[in-house]
Amino acid sequence: MFDISIIGGCGHVGFPLGLSFAKAGFSVGLLDVNQKAIDQINQGQVPFKEEGAEALLKEILPKKKLTCTNDPKILLKSKCVILVTGTPLDEYLNPKLNAITKVIEEYLPYFKDGQLIILRSTIYPKTSQKIDQYFKSKNLNVHLTFCPERVTEGYALSEIKNIPQIVSGFSPEGIERASALFSKITKKIIHMQPLEAELVKLFSNAYRYIHFGISNQFYMLAEEHGVDFGNIYHAMTDEYPRMKGFPRPGFTAGPCLLKDTMQLCSFSQDHFHLGHAARLVNEHMPIHLVNQMKSKISLEDKTVGILGMTFKPESDDPRESLSYKLKHLLEMEAKHVLCSDEYMKHENFCSKENLIESSDVIVIGTPHEAYQTLDFKNLPVFSVWLQPSCS
The missing domain is CATH 3.40.50.720 (NAD(P)-binding Rossmann-like Domain)
Structure with missing residues (x-):
């Protein structure tokens, strides 16, 4: 069982977050399609420049608190799933609103009732509400939250600890569980409505x-x-x-x-x-x-x-x-x-x-x-x- 799995976990948003949760004692799975990054992390190498990441990774790996894989079945074993897919732009500088929904559709068979789902990357306003409605349309009783990352690339590990974490969601249980997780790695929680958090x-x-x-x-x-x-x-x-x-x-x-x-x-x-x-x-x-x-x-x-x-x-x-x-x-x-x-x-x-x-x-x-x-x-x-x- 994993306490937390992160879809896109070997990238600039997911990897420092996974390290932070693993350091706090959580069992973390990093799910990614980038096999090179998976192999690097499993071997104790960081896939990109991030201050403090290499030393922390070498500290965590022997404790068996961090697993990297391309196998989506780890989601079925996870209490919480974090998605770091954001909203990219197309060639005309318009938001590609289907980017995150495509990821959710791809991994839909691996979500399960009762899971805490955390949207982590920047998303287009009202996207979290649409995703919550999508899960409901599929009869999946998950607790969806939006808890945006607010860190500077390259200094994420220190900023995760020191910058207040915004937590928003669509159920009291989801908000409570997300707040409990982030309270282990950051100093302050700010509760908001989902649209407020997106903006x-x-x-x-x-x-x-x-x-x-x-x-x-x-x-x-x-x-x-x-x-x-x-x-x-x-x-x-x-x-x-x-x-x-x-x-x-x-x-x-x-x-x-x-x-x-x-x-x-x-x-x-x-x-x-x-x-x-x-x-x-x-x-x-x-x-x-x-x-x-x-x-x-x-x-x-x-x-x-x-x-x-x-x-x-x-x-x-x-x-x-x-x-x-x-x-x-x-x-x-x-x-x-x-x-x-x-x-x-x-x-x-x-x-x-x-x-x-x-x-x-x-x-x-x-x-x-x-x-x-x-x-x-x-x-x-x-x-x-x-x-x-x-x-």
Whole structure:
């Protein structure tokens, strides 16, 4: 028997959560279709960069509290099933509302009466209500809850412990059981109605996306008029409490912020004008960077090297990274484009040292810390990131 099974348990959302529950003494099963990740975890290797995960995994595995498998029969042996499937976007930036229902339909034969079902990833508003109705239509007496993850990728283990956990659901028993589980791994529980909980997650991510968009808009405006935004940013934020938390400019990307903002645009029937405006600003940053490069040097006979291809610093996750948009734009302008990354490996990437040696121009796609001390050999270096100087 398992206390908890997690569908999609070897990914960025499910794996840290499974580790956290296993550390708290629960018997946890991680169900996934990614056989490579299953094998890695079972062998004590983490499948992606997550602070503290490797040490914790090596501590947990000998205790037999964590099992990874592709066999859905473990769901039949589980008191609680957690689904980490979210709502992706299609090629037109519309929410694919059937993504989570397809997963539930696939595993329907393995759910059973009395189970606690926890929806964990971000979902489109009112999705949890539809799933609850779906289970009822199948005569399955489960206790459905929505308990969204709110952590930063790469630091999930520490944030699971310290960030309040929102718990919502459709039955008092389900809410009580979900609260009891999460109270073992986090400090505070906040109870809400399901739609409120769905909107908390979407509003939070959209707010951050818009916040980054404001900084990026200011940055581009300053640059277009030949003003150093670094000086402006310092003056805006230095010992001025009302600007506390104002973000630095940079590529705003990744698997969550744009996606969740576009979900709200759809939910509002395209009346979420701030969300649309933020997308136009943030997605324009690679274009702005290339235009700034072209205004200062001719690219057509140059080899351009991009340092950093992941969506944020100190990460190995390339999902929705704007460094790839930058790469495609530069391939239309430059003679050659080379790529390198500290944490993500690819057969077409080269080392940072070889990239510098072979390039005429350097551009910082993602400002990993390792680039701060590089010798760029007097090559021109371009960046939209206000980080400690890389030149």
